[in-house]
Amino acid sequence: MKWEKTFEKIKAGIKKFDVKKMSVEDIARKADMHDWYISAYADLSDSVHTSPRDLENFIDKKDNGIAGLKNIPSDEDLDKIHLTAGDSLLRALKAINNIFKLEIDSSLETYAKQPASLYTKYNPIKGGKT
Numbered sequence: 553m554k555w556e557k558t559f560e561k562i563k564a565g566i567k568k569f570d571v572k573k574m575s576v577e578d579i580a581r582k583a584d585m586h587d588w589y590i591s592a593y594a595d596l597s598d599s600v601h602t603s604p605r606d607l608e609n610f611i612d613k614k615d616n617g618i619a620g621l622k623n624i625p626s627d628e629d630l631d632k633i634h635l636t637a638g639d640s641l642l643r644a645l646k647a648i649n650n651i652f653k654l655e656i657d658s659s660l661e662t663y664a665k666q667p668a669s670l671y672t673k674y675n676p677i678k679g680g681k682t
Contacts, residue, residue: 592636 565571574582580589598606612620642663649656 588639592639595632596636 576593577586577589580586580593609626610622611618612622642660645656646660648654649660
């Protein structure tokens with residue numbers, strides 16, 4: 553079958569180039585982004601890596617009991633999402649600057665310092681508030 557030949561080619565390539573299995577965390581370390589992995593990536597992947605405890609986010613609690621279920625998105629903790637989005641845009645701009653030699657390094661550095669300090673403030677892993 554055609555897929556078997558393709559599979560064998562892939563296996564041969566893996567062996568030839570000594571490709572090793574890497575986790576997302578391994579890749580983050582190699583990219584010098586481990587701090588981002590344990591903070592932003594962890595926060596943003598909660599909806600994918602769920603557990604029964606995650607259901608607590610959808611319980612409307614009242615007087616130490618359950619009043620009902622929440623069925624609408626929450627607007628709580630958006631500060632972390634906004635900071636992460638801003639940081640992502642700055643990282644993308646830095647990459648674009650490096651690729652296309654736009655020479656906007658100094659402007660980017662000025663802006664990059666602001667979200668970094670705010671993200672540290674709101675990042676519980678680095679001692680900030682949750």
